[in-house]
Amino acid sequence: MRVIVVGAGVGGLTLAHGLRRAGIDVVVYERDSAQGRPQGISLHIDERGASALRACLPPAHAAMAEATMGGPREQTLALSEVDGSLAVESTQPSDGLAGRARPGRQAHRPLLRAVLLTGLEEVVRFDSEVTRFVQRGDGTVRVWCADGSVDTADVLVGADGIGSAIRRQYLPHVQVVDTGRRMLMGATPLRAVADTGLPDLIGDSPASMRAGGTMLALGLLRFTESPATARNRWLPALSPSAVAEVEDYLMWALPSTQDRLGSAESPAAVWHRATELISDLPPALRSVVARAWPDATVALRIGMIPPPLPWQASPVTVLGDAIHLAPGFGANLAMQDAHHLRDALAEVDRGRITLLDALAAYENTMRRTSFVPAKASA
Numbered sequence: 387m388r389v390i391v392v393g394a395g396v397g398g399l400t401l402a403h404g405l406r407r408a409g410i411d412v413v414v415y416e417r418d419s420a421q422g423r424p425q426g427i428s429l430h431i432d433e434r435g436a437s438a439l440r441a442c443l444p445p446a447h448a449a450m451a452e453a454t455m456g457g458p459r460e461q462t463l464a465l466s467e468v469d470g471s472l473a474v475e476s477t478q479p480s481d482g483l484a485g486r487a488r489p490g491r492q493a494h495r496p497l498l499r500a501v502l503l504t505g506l507e508e509v510v511r512f513d514s515e516v517t518r519f520v521q522r523g524d525g526t527v528r529v530w531c532a533d534g535s536v537d538t539a540d541v542l543v544g545a546d547g548i549g550s551a552i553r554r555q556y557l558p559h560v561q562v563v564d565t566g567r568r569m570l571m572g573a574t575p576l577r578a579v580a581d582t583g584l585p586d587l588i589g590d591s592p593a594s595m596r597a598g599g600t601m602l603a604l605g606l607l608r609f610t611e612s613p614a615t616a617r618n619r620w621l622p623a624l625s626p627s628a629v630a631e632v633e634d635y636l637m638w639a640l641p642s643t644q645d646r647l648g649s650a651e652s653p654a655a656v657w658h659r660a661t662e663l664i665s666d667l668p669p670a671l672r673s674v675v676a677r678a679w680p681d682a683t684v685a686l687r688i689g690m691i692p693p694p695l696p697w698q699a700s701p702v703t704v705l706g707d708a709i710h711l712a713p714g715f716g717a718n719l720a721m722q723d724a725h726h727l728r729d730a731l732a733e734v735d736r737g738r739i740t741l742l743d744a745l746a747a748y749e750n751t752m753r754r755t756s757f758v759p760a761k762a763s764a
């Protein structure tokens with residue numbers, strides 16, 4: 387069996403590792419260059435993402451990913467200002483109940499991406515944008531890239547994110563709705579905010595504070611093992627640049643709207659706008675944003691996809707943000723999809739189930755497990 391995956395995001399790369407480990411031939415087409423584009427600094431990984439990584443990645447990759455996550459996050463803190471100092475006003479368990487996160491750990495997004503790319507040098511084709519596909523009479527699928535190149539496989543997986551070209555052709559009735567909301571995200575070196583008392587106050591727990599109409603969320607990433615040491619121990623094949631100059635930091639996220647963001651686009655402009663938007667917050671929080679790495683700031687669009695009716699399975703399928711969106715835990719869902727799809731395709735490869743039955747079962751599970759939380763979060 388040969389599988390074409392479109393998109394080298396967390397979902398597509400997790401699937402590629404899983405298929406390789408199952409002995410299945412896979413190629414990944416990625417529109418961007420190897421450097422990729424800014425996608426935010428960190429990810430909250432819960433047990434869905436963690437178990438997908440353990441199941442699909444080679445053991446050394448999974449160990450590297452785990453060693454470089456932050457400590458366990460089991461509760462969310464609400465902060466307030468008392469007598470001029472920040473204090474914890476209340477705590478909420480991270481139990482995954484509606485609107486709440488599941489327990490998990492924070493991962494450094496660029497490092498996780500570099501770990502996922504390690505060992506897939508022969509598999510991922512960068513600068514290759516897939517533009518369309520055709521399902522052929524012999525059951526195979528043919529894809530075309532923007533540069534005119536063509537490839538054929540038994541299965542095509544659209545793991546190409548929110549703007550998915552595969553979804554737009556295959557399931558044109560499934561529409562992304564731009565909510566108009568934006569999340570401004572950035573990071574500040576931990577050493578730069580030690581004097582605010584915040585690191586000791588929040589520990590490994592995600593925290594947030596509201597004042598006036600403004601809310602700022604914070605998450606501290608203290609690497610459990612230093613990335614450079616972990617690389618030497620677990621994954622020497624990882625590019626040294628992935629761990630160079632990586633240090634503990636405080637991630638911050640500022641929910642906003644396109645209207646409030648205005649015309650800011652470059653990282654420095656978005657960072658500058660963030661400093662203006664938090665004028666209602668206490669000085670300690672304002673200094674977190676003021677002392678950030680401006681280049682690490684991004685403004686991410688928040689979209690949603692209303693749950694679609696089931697469709698008939700074919701050798702074309704989709705996973706992750708290409709079909710469902712959940713800004714706070716979408717990477718976990720993308721990795722979970724990859725895990726389920728790898729298991730389904732491995733069963734086909736062993737001759738235990740037909741391809742279409744396996745894909746129908748995968749898609750039923752995906753619609754059941756990924757759209758319920760997406761609906762709740764909407």
Ligand SMILES: Cc1cc2nc3c(=O)[nH]c(=O)nc-3n(C[C@H](O)[C@H](O)[C@H](O)COP(=O)(O)OP(=O)(O)OC[C@H]3O[C@@H](n4cnc5c(N)ncnc54)[C@H](O)[C@@H]3O)c2cc1C
Pocket residue numbers: 392393394395396397398415416417418426428429430431514515516517545546547548549550551569571686687688705706707708712713714715716717718719720
């Ligand atoms: C503000 C914000 C905060 C978030 N925080 C979290 C969090 O803490 N935890 C969490 O689990 N999730 C979080 N998410 C969600 C998470 O970022 C996404 O759900 C996740 O990245 C989806 O993974 P994916 O592999 O499906 O798609 P993506 O990561 O988007 O990857 C898609 C890839 O496909 C490529 N591509 C696109 N079109 C083509 C094409 N035509 N041809 C070839 N390649 C193509 C893209 O370049 C990209 O590399 C957050 C999202 C937002 C917006």
